[in-house]
Amino acid sequence: MKVGNQDLRPIWFDAGADAVKVIDQRLLPHRLVISELRTVEDTVYAIREMMVRGAPLIGVTGAYGVVLAAREAGAGRKDAFYRLCEKIKAVRPTAVNLSWGVDRVYKATAGLSQTEDRIRTAKTEAGIIAEEEAENCRRIGMHGVTLVREAAAEKTGGPVNILTHCNAGWLACIEYGTATAPIYAAHDAGIDVHVWVDETRPLNQGARLTAWELGAYGIKHTVITDNAGGHLMQHGLVDMVLVGTDRTTGTGDVANKIGTYLKALAAKDNGVPFYVALPSTTFDWNLKDGLGEIPIEERDADEVRFVEGLEDGVHHRVLIPPKESPCANYAFDVTPARLVTRLITERGICGASREAIQKLFPEKFSG
Amino acid sequence: MKVGNQDLRPIWFDAGADAVKVIDQRLLPHRLVISELRTVEDTVYAIREMMVRGAPLIGVTGAYGVVLAAREAGAGRKDAFYRLCEKIKAVRPTAVNLSWGVDRVYKATAGLSQTEDRIRTAKTEAGIIAEEEAENCRRIGMHGVTLVREAAAEKTGGPVNILTHCNAGWLACIEYGTATAPIYAAHDAGIDVHVWVDETRPLNQGARLTAWELGAYGIKHTVITDNAGGHLMQHGLVDMVLVGTDRTTGTGDVANKIGTYLKALAAKDNGVPFYVALPSTTFDWNLKDGLGEIPIEERDADEVRFVEGLEDGVHHRVLIPPKESPCANYAFDVTPARLVTRLITERGICGASREAIQKLFPEKFSG
Numbered sequence: 001m002k003v004g005n006q007d008l009r010p011i012w013f014d015a016g017a018d019a020v021k022v023i024d025q026r027l028l029p030h031r032l033v034i035s036e037l038r039t040v041e042d043t044v045y046a047i048r049e050m051m052v053r054g055a056p057l058i059g060v061t062g063a064y065g066v067v068l069a070a071r072e073a074g075a076g077r078k079d080a081f082y083r084l085c086e087k088i089k090a091v092r093p094t095a096v097n098l099s100w101g102v103d104r105v106y107k108a109t110a111g112l113s114q115t116e117d118r119i120r121t122a123k124t125e126a127g128i129i130a131e132e133e134a135e136n137c138r139r140i141g142m143h144g145v146t147l148v149r150e151a152a153a154e155k156t157g158g159p160v161n162i163l164t165h166c167n168a169g170w171l172a173c174i175e176y177g178t179a180t181a182p183i184y185a186a187h188d189a190g191i192d193v194h195v196w197v198d199e200t201r202p203l204n205q206g207a208r209l210t211a212w213e214l215g216a217y218g219i220k221h222t223v224i225t226d227n228a229g230g231h232l233m234q235h236g237l238v239d240m241v242l243v244g245t246d247r248t249t250g251t252g253d254v255a256n257k258i259g260t261y262l263k264a265l266a267a268k269d270n271g272v273p274f275y276v277a278l279p280s281t282t283f284d285w286n287l288k289d290g291l292g293e294i295p296i297e298e299r300d301a302d303e304v305r306f307v308e309g310l311e312d313g314v315h316h317r318v319l320i321p322p323k324e325s326p327c328a329n330y331a332f333d334v335t336p337a338r339l340v341t342r343l344i345t346e347r348g349i350c351g352a353s354r355e356a357i358q359k360l361f362p363e364k365f366s367g
Numbered sequence: 368m369k370v371g372n373q374d375l376r377p378i379w380f381d382a383g384a385d386a387v388k389v390i391d392q393r394l395l396p397h398r399l400v401i402s403e404l405r406t407v408e409d410t411v412y413a414i415r416e417m418m419v420r421g422a423p424l425i426g427v428t429g430a431y432g433v434v435l436a437a438r439e440a441g442a443g444r445k446d447a448f449y450r451l452c453e454k455i456k457a458v459r460p461t462a463v464n465l466s467w468g469v470d471r472v473y474k475a476t477a478g479l480s481q482t483e484d485r486i487r488t489a490k491t492e493a494g495i496i497a498e499e500e501a502e503n504c505r506r507i508g509m510h511g512v513t514l515v516r517e518a519a520a521e522k523t524g525g526p527v528n529i530l531t532h533c534n535a536g537w538l539a540c541i542e543y544g545t546a547t548a549p550i551y552a553a554h555d556a557g558i559d560v561h562v563w564v565d566e567t568r569p570l571n572q573g574a575r576l577t578a579w580e581l582g583a584y585g586i587k588h589t590v591i592t593d594n595a596g597g598h599l600m601q602h603g604l605v606d607m608v609l610v611g612t613d614r615t616t617g618t619g620d621v622a623n624k625i626g627t628y629l630k631a632l633a634a635k636d637n638g639v640p641f642y643v644a645l646p647s648t649t650f651d652w653n654l655k656d657g658l659g660e661i662p663i664e665e666r667d668a669d670e671v672r673f674v675e676g677l678e679d680g681v682h683h684r685v686l687i688p689p690k691e692s693p694c695a696n697y698a699f700d701v702t703p704a705r706l707v708t709r710l711i712t713e714r715g716i717c718g719a720s721r722e723a724i725q726k727l728f729p730e731k732f733s734g
Contacts, residue, residue, distance in 0.1 A: 029689040199671070199687065201568060201592040207688040215689050223694040225568040225671055226594050227626025231700035234628070234658060259594025261601070265632040291601060304566070304592055307674045309685025316683045318676025320566065321574040322396040322582050327590040333598035 001170045003032070003216050010057055010171050011130070013064060013123060020064045024051045025171060025205075029212035030310045037061075040069050040084045047091045047098070050203065054172020055246045055282050056133045059097030062088050063126035066105040070118035081118070082106070093295040094255055094332045095246040096284045101129055130174050136279035137176035139346035144182025144242075144277055145189060147342070147349070151239045152191050159194035159220060160186070161239045163229050166200045166257035167209035168244025168277065178244040178277040180213065182344065187219050195221040196232060200257060202303040202329060226259050230266035241267045241274045248276065248283050250365065252337030252352030253290025258330050264339040273341040276352070280345055283357070285364045290334040301327035368537045370399070370583050377424055377538050378497070380431060380490060387431045391418045392538060392572075396579035397677045404428075407436050407451045414458045414465070417570065421539020422613045422649050423500045426464030429455050430493035433472035437485035448485070449473070460662040461622055461699045462613040463651045468496055497541050503646035504543035506713035511549025511609075511644055512556060514709070514716070518606045519558050526561040526587065527553070528606045530596050533567045533624035534576035535611025535644065545611040545644040547580065549711065554586050562588040563599060567624060569670040569696060593626050597633040608634045608641045615643065615650050617732065619704030619719025620657025625697050631706035640708040643719070647712055650724070652731045657701040668694035 001008060014021045020037040026049065027033050035051060037043050043065035046052050052061045065088040073081035085106045089099040108125040109118045151160045168179035176184055186193050195214055200206035207223050214221040224232070232238050241263055247255040254260070254276050267274040287293045304327040308317045321327065340352035350356040358365045368375060381388045387404040393416065394400050402418060404410050410432035413419050419428045432455040440448035452473045456466040475492040476485045518527045535546035543551055553560050562581055567573035574590050581588040591599070599605050608630055614622040621627070621643050634641040654660045671694040675684045688694065707719035717723040725732045 030686075197692075199568070201566070201594060204687050207692075211688045211692040215692055221692065223671060223688045223692050225625065225696075226592070227568060227624075227629065227700075228695070228697050230628040230632070231625060231663070231697050234700070257594075258592065258598060261597040262594065262629040262633055265597070265636055266629055269632055296598070304590060307676060307685065307687070309674060309687045311683050311685050316678050316685050318674065318678050318683050318685055319397075320571050320674070320676045321578045321590045325564075325574075325578040325582055325588065325590050328595070329592075330595050330598050333594075333601070 001175060001217070009174055011052065011060055011064065011174070013067070013127065020068065022046060022052050022061070023171065025053060025209060026051055029208050030315070037068065040065060040072055040087060043068055043088055044091050047088070053205070054167060055095040055097045055244065056173040056178065056279055057171070058092060058095050059101035059281055060126065060130045060133060060174060062098045063101040063105045063129045066102055067119055067122040067126060070109065070115060070122050075115045076113050078113070092297060094297045097281050100281055104129065133173055133279060133281065134175040136281070136346040137173050137178060137181045140178055140277050140279065140344050141176050141181030141185035143348050144275070144344040145185035147240065147275060147344070148182050148186040148191055148193065155239070159192040161194050161196060161237055163196040163198070163232065163238045163241045163263065164210060165198040165206065165243050165260050165263055167205040167213070169210055169213040171209050171213060172244065178279065179242045180210070181277060182242065183219065184217060187217065193219060195219060196229065196238060197221050197223045198226050198229060198259070199223055200259070201226055205257070229263050233266050233270040233272050238272050241272060243276055245276050245278045245282055246332055247294050248278055248343070249287035249290045249293070250283060250285040250357060251288050251354045252340055252343065252357060254335045254340055254352070255290060255294045255296070255332050256335065258333050261333040261335045264335040268339050274339060275342050275344055276340055277344040280347070280361060283361070283364070290336065294334055296333070297331040299329045299331050301329050304329045368542060368584070376541055377419065378427055378431065378541070380434070380494065387435065389413060389419050389428070390538065392420060392576060393418055396575050397682070404435065407432060407439055407454060410435055410455055411458050420572070421534065422462040422464045422611065423540040423545065423646055424538070425459060425462050426468035426648060427493065427497045427500060427541060429465045430468040430472045430496045433469055434486055434489040434493060437476065437482060437489050442482045443480050445480070459664060461664045464648050467648055471496065500646060500648065501541040501543070503648070503713040504540050504545060504548045507545055507644050507646065507711050508543050508548030508552035510715050511642070511711040512552035514607065514642060514711070515549050515553040515558055515560065522606070526559040528561050528563060528604055530563040530565070530599065530605045530608045530630065531577060532565040532573065532610050532627050532630055534572040534580070536577055536580040538576050538580060539611065545646065546609045547577070548644060549609065550586065551584060554584065560586065562586060563596065563605060564588050564590045565593050565596060565626070566590055567626070568593055572624070596630050600633050600637040600639050605639050608639060610643055612643050612645045612649055613699055614661050615645055615710070616654035616657045616660070617650060617652040617724060618655050618721045619707055619710065619724060621702040621707055621719070622657060622661045622699050623702065625700050628700040628702045631702040635706050641706060642709050642711055643707055644711040647714070647728060650728070650731070657703065661701055663700070664698040666696045666698050668696050671696045
């Protein structure tokens, strides 16, 4: 996506540097820094510390990690190669894209024993995944924009007000984003949109990343606390909620950033449609019970305890509660399918039910 | 309440200094600073900038503000005295206690024209209000503890897990707090309790104030993001939600810190009881429609944009979103009565309905 004069993606393989390059998303919006990943350890660090984050991007990062794993494992040593790939898959548990991306690239190298062959094949396959994810998002935008257009048609005046949680933008994907793709498409089509951006504690991906993305694209937006969405919906100030997901079951239960469930409840209570945008790579087809089956990552409590930001141009990390007070940091929650109005996928829009999902993706349910 | 060796209240009239003294709650938990209010302007500043906050405490601060108004107005000048009192009442719109406290003390001085008479009478009346609020909270604790005891009896093991939002503790009142009064009473009675403390963005009164209060009293607690409560309830980790309120209608609609409504929805969805603790001074008896009738304060967007905390012992105020991104700061929301399991008042526990409230406070509905 365009940022100033640059055409940027959150990840790419830089042939000149012979390394994976990523935007270090921890430093946005105040600094735009590109970092290099040269080893599996670099890859693990980048995913764990959330230099990269968002389900599709984690999947692509895992995919490129296999290139680095192949280089590190060396020729022949299939076991070492396998173990390095497994190490990457284990870093974050909730997003299904990570293991999906790693597995797909690893399998593409099956039967190859020469390091160079593995690297070349892995690089090609990871690149294909990246392009597919970009295309998935483009198509999500194409389908999703119809929902925004319908909402605009129903309004007598003013912009379509869309509430989003966390960052399901191009920074979380490759291009367009998932939840943001219909927003960018609507803006490009001349539909008047305004986005309520949940700041999304603890790591403030909404305030830091989504606001930055939308601002760079010239889309009207307002940052709010995670507490505010219900009040806005009670007062008719939200026309739709539009979020991404880290893993969605074949029955339509949606794991996403912690707090998504609360917004879905408020949407239901106020008759506001609640849409979830996802590429099919984020489905975990065989799961039937999101609450029972999707592992919810618990991250370092210091992410709750400390907040990072800028004062007089200098980065600080400040303590909020008493230093003795325990904190807990659940990173995701599960929104039951009954609260989800529609899923927006690269193949089209469907209800959040096994039947509806199966109609769009019949080949995934044949087993 | 005891803090270390001190017996502290958040406000008192200091005869020696001839001034109102308050804890500057903006600096907690990292610094405990007592400030003096000597003028109406000081009082307005303290309320607006939230050196003092919380419905009952705002009411008492307004009450003591009348003492300062009497001093400033001078003898005879009834108009000036009245205007100064009105100025205090206008500072914050949502909590009904502020105008209630100011009006009650102002009326107590009716017919007095000498400055000294007014001051003496106002001081006495404000002191009575403070003592009544302390006693109200003590009685809320006495009634509310029965709900905690019942929850403990239903559990097979482990503490009673209570989720609270914002700070409805003694810092918001005079002693005991409203929502915290049953918690302190349960702890004193030897009931095993653990409190999930919502950090409560934007001003983090939960993380800063409630965690500090509970820690000082030795009560187990864990600070969480405002996003986390729904997930905890889905997994059976919350036995009850217990919050305060800034204004409650005679029909049981509850205005409280922004985000309360979202927790009430999650409680309903998961069969978790949702209790609201309040002194009768927080009722606005004649209101029937909380959503339509209670004014919701919109505060400075910079409270969302910046977060304050400590780094290496130094206080910082850091910017989170891009500096160009607009932010909005709605301070309260309204939880409809249908989501409220019970109200806990100084006279006892009742349902959130006109009929049930009227049974406890029949004299308020005679008109």
